[in-house]
Amino acid sequence: MTTTQDYRSSIENQWCPGCPNYGILTALERALVALGRAPHEVCLVSGIGQAAKLPHYLRCHAWNGLHGRAIPAAIGIHVANPALTTIVTSGDGDLYGEGGNHLLHAFRRNPDITVIVHDNRIYALTKGQASPTTPRGEPTRLQFDGVEIDPAQMLATAVVHGCTFVARGFAGDLEGLSTLLARAIAHRGLSFVDVIQPCITWGKHPLAWYRERVVPVPTDHDATDRNAALSLALDSPDRFPVGVLYETAEKPVFAESYRVRVGDGPLARLPRIGRAAIQARLAAFVVNKD
Amino acid sequence: MDEQSVFIAGAAGEGIQTIGDVVARAFLAHGYPVFAVQEYESRIRGGNSTHRLRIASAPANAPRRDADVLLALNPEARNHYAVDLRAGGTLVASEAVDEQTIVVPFHDLAVEHGGSGLYANAVAAGALAAVLGLPIEIVVRTLAAAVARHGDAAVAGNTSAAKAGFEVARATLGGRAPKPLPKRENVYAFLSAHDVIPLAAAAAGCRFMSAYPMSPSTGILTAFARDPELGVFVEQAEDEIAAIEMALGASAAGARAMTATSGGGFALMVESISLAGMIETPIVVVLGQRPGPATGLPTRTAQEDLLFAIHAGHGETARLVFAPADPQDAIEKTVRAFDLADRYQIPAIVLSDQFLADSRFSLPALSLPSEIPDAHLADPNTIDGEYRRYALTEDGVSPRLYLGQAEALVYLDSDEHTEEGHITEDVRVVRPSMVEKRLEKGRRLRGEVAPPSRNRDEDAETILLGWGSTKGAIDEAVARLRGKGRRVGALHFTELWPLPEIAWRDDVDYWTIEGNATGQLARLLASDGGLRIEGRIGRYDGLPLDAATIVEALA
Numbered sequence: 001m002t003t004t005q006d007y008r009s010s011i012e013n014q015w016c017p018g019c020p021n022y023g024i025l026t027a028l029e030r031a032l033v034a035l036g037r038a039p040h041e042v043c044l045v046s047g048i049g050q051a052a053k054l055p056h057y058l059r060c061h062a063w064n065g066l067h068g069r070a071i072p073a074a075i076g077i078h079v080a081n082p083a084l085t086t087i088v089t090s091g092d093g094d095l096y097g098e099g100g101n102h103l104l105h106a107f108r109r110n111p112d113i114t115v116i117v118h119d120n121r122i123y124a125l126t127k128g129q130a131s132p133t134t135p136r137g138e139p140t141r142l143q144f145d146g147v148e149i150d151p152a153q154m155l156a157t158a159v160v161h162g163c164t165f166v167a168r169g170f171a172g173d174l175e176g177l178s179t180l181l182a183r184a185i186a187h188r189g190l191s192f193v194d195v196i197q198p199c200i201t202w203g204k205h206p207l208a209w210y211r212e213r214v215v216p217v218p219t220d221h222d223a224t225d226r227n228a229a230l231s232l233a234l235d236s237p238d239r240f241p242v243g244v245l246y247e248t249a250e251k252p253v254f255a256e257s258y259r260v261r262v263g264d265g266p267l268a269r270l271p272r273i274g275r276a277a278i279q280a281r282l283a284a285f286v287v288n289k290d
Numbered sequence: 291m292d293e294q295s296v297f298i299a300g301a302a303g304e305g306i307q308t309i310g311d312v313v314a315r316a317f318l319a320h321g322y323p324v325f326a327v328q329e330y331e332s333r334i335r336g337g338n339s340t341h342r343l344r345i346a347s348a349p350a351n352a353p354r355r356d357a358d359v360l361l362a363l364n365p366e367a368r369n370h371y372a373v374d375l376r377a378g379g380t381l382v383a384s385e386a387v388d389e390q391t392i393v394v395p396f397h398d399l400a401v402e403h404g405g406s407g408l409y410a411n412a413v414a415a416g417a418l419a420a421v422l423g424l425p426i427e428i429v430v431r432t433l434a435a436a437v438a439r440h441g442d443a444a445v446a447g448n449t450s451a452a453k454a455g456f457e458v459a460r461a462t463l464g465g466r467a468p469k470p471l472p473k474r475e476n477v478y479a480f481l482s483a484h485d486v487i488p489l490a491a492a493a494a495g496c497r498f499m500s501a502y503p504m505s506p507s508t509g510i511l512t513a514f515a516r517d518p519e520l521g522v523f524v525e526q527a528e529d530e531i532a533a534i535e536m537a538l539g540a541s542a543a544g545a546r547a548m549t550a551t552s553g554g555g556f557a558l559m560v561e562s563i564s565l566a567g568m569i570e571t572p573i574v575v576v577l578g579q580r581p582g583p584a585t586g587l588p589t590r591t592a593q594e595d596l597l598f599a600i601h602a603g604h605g606e607t608a609r610l611v612f613a614p615a616d617p618q619d620a621i622e623k624t625v626r627a628f629d630l631a632d633r634y635q636i637p638a639i640v641l642s643d644q645f646l647a648d649s650r651f652s653l654p655a656l657s658l659p660s661e662i663p664d665a666h667l668a669d670p671n672t673i674d675g676e677y678r679r680y681a682l683t684e685d686g687v688s689p690r691l692y693l694g695q696a697e698a699l700v701y702l703d704s705d706e707h708t709e710e711g712h713i714t715e716d717v718r719v720v721r722p723s724m725v726e727k728r729l730e731k732g733r734r735l736r737g738e739v740a741p742p743s744r745n746r747d748e749d750a751e752t753i754l755l756g757w758g759s760t761k762g763a764i765d766e767a768v769a770r771l772r773g774k775g776r777r778v779g780a781l782h783f784t785e786l787w788p789l790p791e792i793a794w795r796d797d798v799d800y801w802t803i804e805g806n807a808t809g810q811l812a813r814l815l816a817s818d819g820g821l822r823i824e825g826r827i828g829r830y831d832g833l834p835l836d837a838a839t840i841v842e843a844l845a
C-alpha cells in the first residue's frame with residue numbers, strides 16, 4: 001500500500017519556512033495516498049516560480065519546464081501516456097500570466113489532468129511584482145503606487161469556458177484542501193483548483209487575514225449549475241467561497257476519439273504503422289499510364 | 291520533345307490550379323515528366339498568380355523563369371506576365387494582342403459547348419493540349435477522372451468544353467500546330483516534398499503532431515488529420531509555443547513527436563528549442579521557410595532561416611539542422627531526423643521552404659530507407675538504484691526512460707540539474723560537467739552528418755555551394771555552364787548542422803548560391819568552416835532560384 005513515506009523526497013526545500021506552499025505540498029501528498037496512487041503512476045508538471053519547484057519535493061515523475069508552459073506540456077504527456085495521473089502545480093504568474101492563453105484553451109479541451117494554481121497574488125520568485133491576481137490598488141515592489149488594472153477572474157473564466165471541475169482551495173486548511181485535491185484528481189476531465197496561498201514574504205496580507213475571509217461553499221450550492229457557480233466565482237473581492245464551484249461529467253474528454261481508434265496504453269507501446277502501408281501511400285503518387 | 295515551359299496565369303480562384311493539374315497529369319499519363327510550381331499571392335480571390343509547368347522528356351525538376359507558352363485567363367494576368375513570355379513564345383488568351391495570339395474565348399466556348407461558364411478551365415486545358423501537341427483524348431480522360439465524383443453531367447460538360455478549346459486553338463494554330471507527341475512508357479511519381487514528410491514521419495514512428503497553421507507548412511498538419519490510419523495524434527494548438535510544448539511533453543512521455551511551422555512560428559518556439567536541449571528530449575521541427583522579416587511574403591519562398599535555425603535558442607546546446615533537396619531526400623531526412631533526434635535526445639530541425647512545399651516533382655521512383663530504426667529507449671531492467679535521467683556518460687547520451695515507462699522515476703528539469711534531474715546551483719562541478727555532457731553530443735553528432743553531395747567538382751575551377759531546395763537549379767546551371775566550356779562543379783549541403791568536416795581546396799573559386807540576400811551559408815562556412823568565398827549569388831525576391839539566374843550571374 002502506498003503511504004506518504006513513499007512520496008517523501010530528499011531534495012532540500014527552498015521555500016521560506018512557514019510558507020503556505022508547504023500546506024499544498026502536504027495536502028497533495030495526502031490526496032495521492034488517499035487515492036492509492038503510487039509515485040510511479042503520477043507525473044507532476046510545473047513551470048517556473050516558487051510554486052513551480054513543488055515537483056522536486058515529491059517523489060514521483062516530474063517535468064519542471066519553462067515559465068508559463070506547464071499546461072501544453074502536461075497535455076502532451078497525458079495524451080502520450082494516459083495511465084499517468086498528470087497534475088500541473090505552478091504559480092499564478094506562471095499559469096495566469098505567462099501561460100494564460102494555454103489555460104484558456106485547456107478549459108475548452110478538457111484534458112484529463114488536474115491544474116493546481118498556487119495563487120499568492122504575487123510574483124514571489126522575482127521578488128514581489130504584481131501577478132494577474134493582485135487586486136487593483138495594491139502596491140507592490142514594482143507597482144509602487146498600486147496596481148492600476150483589474151485582477152484576472154480565472155475561476156469565472158473557467159466556468160464560462162466549460163471547464164468541467166472548478167474549485168477554490170485554501171492552503172491554510174490542510175484537511176479541506178487534501179479532500180478537495182483528491183476530488184479534483186479523481187474527476188475525469190480538466191480539474192482546475194485555484195488555491196489561496198498567501199505569500200508571507202511579499203504578500204500584503206498574512207494567512208490570518210485570509211482565514212477570516214474564507215467561507216465554505218454553501219451546502220445548498222448546486223455545483224452543476226453554471227450560473228450559480230459563476231456568482232460564487234465572482235463573489236466579493238473580500239470573501240472567498242472555498243470548495244467545488246462547478247462540476248460536470250457531461251463533456252467528452254480530450255483525445256477520447258483518438259483513443260477509441262488506437263486503443264489504450266502509452267503511445268510508445270502501440271505498434272507503428274507498417275512499411276507496406278506507407279509504401280502504398282507513396283505509390284499512390286505515381287501517375288498511372290493511360 | 292522540346293522542353294516546354296508553360297505559365298498558366300490568372301487570378302486566385304480562377305482555376306489555374308485545376309488547369310495546371312489536368313495538363314500535368316495528362317502529360318504524366320502520356321509518359322512525360324512534369325515539374326509544377328505554384329506562384330501566388332496571399333489572398334483567396336483576385337491578384338495575379340501562375341501555375342508553371344515544365345514539361346520535358348527527362349525530369350527537369352527545377353523552375354524556369356521564362357515561358358514558352360503563356361495562357362492568360364484574364365487581361366490583367368496577360369499584361370502582368372507578358373514580360374515572362376520569351377520572344378517567339380505562344381500566347382493563349384481570350385482576345386488577340388497581335389496576329390500571333392492564339393485566341394480562345396474560354397468563357398464563351400464553355401457556355402456554348404459545355405452549357406456553363408464553369409467549364410472555362412476545361413476549354414483552357416483543351417487549348418493547351420493543342421498548343422503542346424498532347425492528344426486531346428488523354429486530356430479528356432484525365433478531366434473525366436478528376437470530375438467523375440461530380441456526376442455524368444459534369445463529365446459531359448467538361449469533355450465538350452475541352453474538345454472545343456482544343457479545336458479552336460488548333461484551327462488558329464494552323465500550320466504552327468505541333469505533331470502529336472508519341473506515347474511513352476515512362477512512369478513517374480508526381481508530388482511535393484511536403485506530401486511525403488508526414489508519411490516519412492509516420493514510417494519513422496511519429497505518433498504525435500501538434501502545430502499552428504502557417505504557410506507553407508499547414509499542409510503537413512492537414513495530411514496527418516486527413517489520414518487517421520497513420521495513427522498519429524493531431525492537434526491544432528492555440529499558438530506555436532503550445533504546439534512545440536505539447537509535442538515535447540508527448541515526446542518525454544514516450545511518443546515520437548513533431549511540429550511544423552514557418553519562420554514566424556519558429557520564432558515563438560525558440561525558448562522551447564532551448565528547453566529540448568536542456569531536458570534532452572527529442573523533437574522534430576519542420577521549418578518551412580518563407581521570405582521575412584516578420585510576416586514578409588507569406589506565400590513565397592526564401593532560404594532566410596538557416597542561421598536562425600542553427601542558432602535559435604538561448605544558451606549553448608546541440609542540435610541537428612537538415613535541409614532536404616527534393617521529395618525523395620525529404621523522406622530520408624525526415625526519417626533520419628527522427629532517428630538522430632531520439633538517439634542523441636536533441637531537437638532536429640528540417641528546413642524546407644514554400645518552393646518545396648508547393649512544387650511538384652516528377653520522380654521515377656520513391657522509396658523508404660531500407661532500415662528505419664526503432665526508438666532508442668533504455669531497458670528499465672538494467673537500471674538499479676535510483677534512476678539518473680542525466681547520468682554522465684562518455685558520449686554524453688544518458689539511458690533514456692520516458693515518463694511512466696517503469697517504476698523508476700523520471701525527473702526532467704529546465705533548470706540546471708543534477709544527474710537525477712533536480713535543480714542545482716553547484717557551479718563548481720555539476721554545472722560544468724552538464725554543459726560538457728550536452729556539448730559532447732554535438733561533437734559526436736558531427737560524425738553522423740553527411741558531407742555535401744558532389745557534382746562534377748573533381749576537375750572544376752569554380753565550385754558552386756548550395757543547400758536545400760536549390761539543388762535542381764544549381765545542377766542545371768552546372769550542366770549549362772559545362773556546355774559552354776566552363777569548368778564548373780557543385781557541392782550541395784543537405785545536412786548543415788553540425789557542419790560536416792570538409793577539406794577545402796585552394797585551387798578553386800567557391801561561390802555560394804542561396805535564396806537570401808546576405809549569404810547565410812557563405813557566412814556559416816566562413817565562420818565555422820574556415821572557407822574563403824570568392825563570390826555569392828542570392829535571390830531574395832520571393833521566387834525560387836533558377837538556372838538562368840545563376841548562369842547569368844556567373845557570366
Ligand SMILES: Cc1ncc(C[n+]2csc(CCOP(=O)(O)OP(=O)(O)O)c2C)c(N)n1
Pocket residue numbers: 048049050051052067090091092093094095118120122123124125126131
Ligand atoms: C520566459 C520567462 N520570463 C520570466 C521569467 C522570470 N520569472 C520566473 S518566475 C516568475 C514569476 C513567478 O510567479 P508565480 O508563477 O506566481 O510563482 P511564485 O514565485 O509566485 O510562486 C518570473 C516572472 C522566466 N523564468 N522565464
Ligand code: SF4
Pocket residue numbers: 014015016019020021050120124125198199200201202
Ligand atoms: S517567497 Fe512567498 S511564496 Fe515563496 S516560499 Fe517565500 S513565502 Fe512562499
Ligand SMILES: [Mg+2]
Pocket residue numbers: 049091092093118119120121122123124131
Ligand atoms: Mg505567485
